[in-house]
Amino acid sequence: MPQLDTSTWLINILSMLFTLLVIFQLKTLTHQYPYNPQLTSLKQKKQKTPWEMKWTKTYLPLS
Template sequence: MPQLDTSTWLMMIMSMFLTLFIVFQLKISKHYFYHNPQLIAIKLSKQNTPWETKWTKTYLPLSLPQ
């Protein structure tokens, strides 16, 4: 049975890592990142709901008169 030649594996793995690194660097370099992000003040408007304008009371089933 022939033996598996593993002498070139190191070179293949190293070249694969180098290629992946170059490909990822090229992909990342095509993105535009903002240099100085500014916070935008968001104006929140309060919405009035019908149940906020009147007083309601919640009764538990055990607290009802018997």
Template sequence: MPQLDTSTWFITILSMVITLFFVFQLKVSKHSFPENPELKLATASKPITPWEEKWTKIYFPLSLLLQ
């Protein structure tokens, strides 16, 4: 049974990593980024919900006393 020849794996994996690095660099270099990013102040607006105005209680049928 022949053995698997792994002598070329190192150069194959190394060339693949280098190629992926260059492809990624080309993709990133073609992307246009804003020159002066400005900080936007996020104001947290609380949503108005009707159930916060009044007291409510939920009764579950299984929690009621048996009569």
């Protein structure tokens, strides 16, 4: 019965871990994270609309 050759297992395992690390780094590199999440406010800012700045007249439909 032949013996199992385990001499290359270490190289295979290390190369697999290195490859997984590189893939993980490349995947996380594409994401953009905020620099400081504590500074972002959760309040919605009120946007000015054009009709709030001037007086508009409402007309009734023609009869």
